[in-house]
Amino acid sequence: MESSSIAFITSEEVDHFRESGFVKLQVAISDEWILRLRDALERIRLSPGSSDAVITAEDGNSYFVNAGNLCFRNESVFAELMGSPMLLSIAEAICGPDFFPIQEFAVIKNRGDQSPVLWHQDVNNGQPGRTIMVGIYLDAADENNGALRVIPGSHKSKESICILEKQPSVVVDMKPGGILVHDLMIAHSSGVLESNPQRRVLYFEFMSSVQAIEENIYTREFVELRTRLIPVAIKFFGNNHAEEEQFQWQHPERARFGISSDLESELKAIYEHNMHVRPANYCFDFHSARA
Ligand SMILES: O=C(O)CCC(=O)C(=O)O
DSSP states (O other): OOOTTSOSSOHHHHHHHHHHSEEEEEEEOOHHHHHHHHHHHHHHHHSOOTTEEEEEOTTSOEEEEEEOOGGGSSOHHHHHHHTSHHHHHHHHHHHOTTEEEEEEEEEEEETTOOOOEEEEESOOOSOOSSEEEEEEESSOBOTTBTOEEEOTTGGGOOSOHHHHTTSOOEEEOBOTTEEEEEETTSOEEEOOBSSOSEEEEEEEEEEEHHHHHHTTSSOHHHHHHHHTHHHHHHHHHHHHOTTSOOOOOOOTTGGGOOOOSOHHHHHHHHHTTOOOOOOOEEOOOHHHHHO
């Protein structure tokens, strides 16, 4: 990760995000982080759990395509990343100091899995701007290898996803370590891998607590439970990076989120509730489905 003397997200990048609904950041995670994260994901692949997805493709092979609840997988590197000043500063700059983490997961594309991600919005909430998905790329992505396609400005549109998905899109190429932030309302999709063996992306989803509750996207109970993950993750980061600058959490009610030093019990208390996130918004075309 870059030194903390460098702004993790610049005001120009925030402006670009607000206007277009996505922004590719200048900062990147280091090779050391990439290797640790890939190794942890590989161990999860070798013993998948109930929050993961393995599919069987037309070629008859099984492919590991999704891993959920990353901070609760006995792989502390994900909670460390969640608690890093880089990730939390990005969330704060866009969502505001009351941001909370909704979910964190990995999307793994493999050559041969034939699993495109169809056009969708992650959440169809009332207003864009204070809701983000931060994608951290562990592999390169380009037009023929699973790069995200986005429809610039679609996060501000009132059109349905069935209309939006027909609008002109742009492809966002990424390098390993690169970070792409998108608004949860932006229309996006991705294709299959044609030549690269894998494209692994870690996703960390955040939203303003006030927006989540005011727009009835999440209950207060959900928001409070997940907000507890922030001080826990900050401690995970601090335990392994004591010499680095720590994130200074500015949440207006942070005093209510005191945690014990038993971080594993804290994680268990958060994740044992198994709360469901809002489903994404896809176009289901009844006419084609009947034809
Ligand atoms: O990683 C991708 O290609 C897109 C994943 C995505 O949009 C999602 O899981 O909601």
